[in-house]
Amino acid sequence: MKFNALGFDRLLRISGVLAILGLAVEAYTLLWFHPLSFVAFALVGGLLIVVGIAVYLLSLLSFLKSSK
Amino acid sequence: MSGPVVILFVLIGLAILLIALFAFRPSVTTTPTRKILDFAALFILPSVCLAMGFQVHMERSKQTQFCISCHAMTPWGQSLYVDDLHHLAATHFQNHLVPHSQACFTCHTTYTIFGDAQAKLSGLKHIYMQYIAGPPKVIRISSPYNNRECLHCHSGMRVFEEGPVHAAMMDQFKSNSISCLSSGCHDVVHNTSGLAKEKLWRPGQP
Numbered sequence: 294m295k296f297n298a299l300g301f302d303r304l305l306r307i308s309g310v311l312a313i314l315g316l317a318v319e320a321y322t323l324l325w326f327h328p329l330s331f332v333a334f335a336l337v338g339g340l341l342i343v344v345g346i347a348v349y350l351l352s353l354l355s356f357l358k359s360s361k
Numbered sequence: 362m363s364g365p366v367v368i369l370f371v372l373i374g375l376a377i378l379l380i381a382l383f384a385f386r387p388s389v390t391t392t393p394t395r396k397i398l399d400f401a402a403l404f405i406l407p408s409v410c411l412a413m414g415f416q417v418h419m420e421r422s423k424q425t426q427f428c429i430s431c432h433a434m435t436p437w438g439q440s441l442y443v444d445d446l447h448h449l450a451a452t453h454f455q456n457h458l459v460p461h462s463q464a465c466f467t468c469h470t471t472y473t474i475f476g477d478a479q480a481k482l483s484g485l486k487h488i489y490m491q492y493i494a495g496p497p498k499v500i501r502i503s504s505p506y507n508n509r510e511c512l513h514c515h516s517g518m519r520v521f522e523e524g525p526v527h528a529a530m531m532d533q534f535k536s537n538s539i540s541c542l543s544s545g546c547h548d549v550v551h552n553t554s555g556l557a558k559e560k561l562w563r564p565g566q567p
Contacts, residue, residue: 305399309384312407316373316380319414323366328430328488331418338414342407349403 304352308345315341369413376406419477422484428465431487433496436553437465444562449542449550455562458514472513500553508534511541 318338322330362370379402383395421427429438441454441464450468453459459467470480483503490496512534515521522528533539541547552559 305384305403308403309380312380312403313377316377316407316410319410320370320373323369323414323417326421326427326430328427328484328491331422332485332488334414334418339411342411346404346407349399353400 301352301356304348304355308347308349308352311341311345311348313345315339315343315345365413366417369410369417372406372410372413376402376410379406419481422481423463423466423470425462425464425466431491431496433491433500436556437551439556439561440551440553442561442563443552443556444560447549448552448559449547451562468510470510471507472509506540506542508537508541 315338318341319334322334322338325333379398383399383402425438425441428434437450440448440450443451446452446455450464453468454461454464466480470476473479486503522531527534530539534541542550
């Protein structure tokens with residue numbers, strides 16, 4: 294399946310969900326004073342945010358390509 | 362809660378709100394404006410939150426309470442309160458020669474360009490040992506203590522540099538050929554094995 298076949302709005306929603314989940318994990322780790330909080334922030338929250346941003350940027354690129 | 366953490370919470374809240382608004386209700390903005398707002402909500406704000414979050418976590422991991430929050434480190438935390446000023450860590454802690462809130466980090470970071478990052482990487486190794494491999498029976502410092510860390514503060518101190526023993530051996534200290542922690546010098550650092558026999562200092566009590 295092509296990436297842009299999912300549609301821009303749908304990809305936006307997917308990246309939004311990932312980013313919101315990542316930000317929620319980040320907020321939780323800021324309240325959790327524990328040695329594992331940094332690991333959770335970096336490996337779970339950070340990863341979700343980065344993947345969310347990447348999906349958004351890729352959807353933007355595929356949208357620009359298809360609109361040419 | 363410190364100022365940067367409060368700001369970060371506000372930014373996280375704002376980012377979640379905007380992402381929810383633009384990603385799930387795209388009809389709220391017109392097309393050209395929407396692209397810019399989408400970009401701000403889905404790229405700029407999460408990136409800023411991520412960078413700030415990393416910085417907040419890095420600063421937090423410098424705190425004494427953070428270092429001794431692992432059970433295996435409890436004796437090292439207690440050693441800061443030994444009521445005997447021949448104990449190097451205790452005398453630094455109790456006389457505010459190191460900040461109370463960052464007592465461990467001040468002496469155990471490396472004062473080099475990437476010292477903070479190196480300290481954090483070794484911190485990840487500690488997390489692995491705490492939760493996966495299990496802490497070793499005898500906990501030792503991972504590499505010989507470098508005089509550079511002592512000299513970072515003591516270099517230039519009149520009382521240190523004009524002391525006859527220190528002055529005579531300054532070159533050896535700087536080249537690391539003699540350790541500050543050598544036998545007969547400052548060789549009692551944490552001494553956790555003898556902690557049970559030591560009287561502990563209680564702040565505010567004579």
